[in-house]
Amino acid sequence: xxxxxxxxxxxxxxxxxxxxxxxxxxxxxxxxxxxxxxxxxxxxxxxxxxxxxxxxxxxxxxxxxxxxxxxxxxxxxxxxxxxxxxxxxxxxxxxxxxxxxxxxxxxxxxxxxxxxxxxxxxxxxxxxxxxxxxxxxxxxxxxxxxxxxxxxxxxxxxxxxxxxxxxxxxxxxxxxxxxxxxxxxxxxxxxxxxxxxxxxxxxxxxxxxxxxxxxxxxxxxxxxxxxxxxxxxxxxxxxxxxxxxxxxxxxxxxxxxxxxxxxxxxxxxxxxxxxxxxxxxxxxxxxxxxxxxxxxxxxxxxxxxxxxxxxxxxxxxxxxxxxxxxxxxxxxxxxxxxxxxxxxxxxxxx
Numbered sequence: 001x002x003x004x005x006x007x008x009x010x011x012x013x014x015x016x017x018x019x020x021x022x023x024x025x026x027x028x029x030x031x032x033x034x035x036x037x038x039x040x041x042x043x044x045x046x047x048x049x050x051x052x053x054x055x056x057x058x059x060x061x062x063x064x065x066x067x068x069x070x071x072x073x074x075x076x077x078x079x080x081x082x083x084x085x086x087x088x089x090x091x092x093x094x095x096x097x098x099x100x101x102x103x104x105x106x107x108x109x110x111x112x113x114x115x116x117x118x119x120x121x122x123x124x125x126x127x128x129x130x131x132x133x134x135x136x137x138x139x140x141x142x143x144x145x146x147x148x149x150x151x152x153x154x155x156x157x158x159x160x161x162x163x164x165x166x167x168x169x170x171x172x173x174x175x176x177x178x179x180x181x182x183x184x185x186x187x188x189x190x191x192x193x194x195x196x197x198x199x200x201x202x203x204x205x206x207x208x209x210x211x212x213x214x215x216x217x218x219x220x221x222x223x224x225x226x227x228x229x230x231x232x233x234x235x236x237x238x239x240x241x242x243x244x245x246x247x248x249x250x251x252x253x254x255x256x257x258x259x260x261x262x263x264x265x266x267x268x269x270x271x272x273x274x275x276x277x278x279x280x281x282x283x284x285x286x287x288x289x290x291x292x293x294x295x296x297x298x299x300x301x302x303x304x305x306x307x308x309x310x311x312x313x314x315x316x317x318x319x320x321x322x323x324x325x326x327x328x329x330x331x332x333x334x335x336x337x338x339x340x341x342x343x344x345x346x347x348x349x350x
Contacts, residue, residue: 166186
């Protein structure tokens with residue numbers, strides 16, 4: 001295991017888009033270096049070789065009020081070039097780093113952008129991988145009698161995890177009505193888990209910061225919000241709009257306002273928790289690697305010693321990231337189950 005970790009981090013260092021050599025660079029911009037990795041982009045960066053960037057340009061798809069739909073490769077917009085009336089907004093401009101339309105008077109406006117970006121490609125790949133793994137697991141169960149033989153291969157991995165989440169979390173928290181919510185919660189768990197783990201892998205198709213993108217976590221939180229509020233029972237809504245408190249608190253209505261606010265803060269907390277934890281993990285790992293380049297001009301002794309520390313700390317953070325990836329998938333599923341369970345409680349006298 002230690003040998004694999006020692007091999008993994010040097011590979012990460014080689015494949016990450018590293019900055020130019022220190023003697024060729026006036027100052028190492030750490031902020032730019034980190035945000036270039038964690039933000040979405042119109043290309044999939046692979047590595048830099050002798051100052052030359054190797055990347056896969058992705059499709060740019062935009063709709064303009066004046067020119068309609070346009071679809072072209074991102075390589076047409078590299079180096080600040082203008083193509084078909086569109087370009088990438090430069091540093092200091094509005095919509096920095098995004099595709100903008102150049103108007104006849106020289107001003108820029110933001111078109112409707114539905115481009116296939118790095119995060120979109122990563123999301124599609126991870127979703128396809130999840131479907132493939134589940135189908136392979138289901139295929140084993142179709143061809144074997146589970147009462148006569150134990151699962152092997154993919155099924156041997158998925159069965160204990162599914163049993164743990166379904167019986168140990170969903171069933172215990174939601175109660176008798178858990179079965180109709182199990183498909184969603186299990187899908188959410190494995191979807192988040194695979195995206196978290198693939199975000200740690202430094203080589204394509206891994207490395208996309210999907211669960212560190214607040215738009216993705218917001219959609220997941222909205223799904224949980226809908227599952228809670230569309231399928232809640234009458235007691236759940238009674239506790240929101242007419243809770244068991246003194247009448248003057250209901251008539252004001254102070255308590256209903258607080259309860260309604262609570263229904264909104266629950267999915268908001270799910271969104272922020274997953275987003276912040278995964279984003280912070282990527283930033284910490286990149287910061288550890290950046291120490292090597294920040295100390296490049298301090299001499300071989302300081303740079304060499306801090307490089308060893310950076311590599312050792314990077315290995316520790318890699319292992320920690322794997323643990324956090326599993327924990328965050330579990331926490332999101334558990335809290336979603338808790339919120340759904342609270343929407344299906346019954347009065348004590350019943």
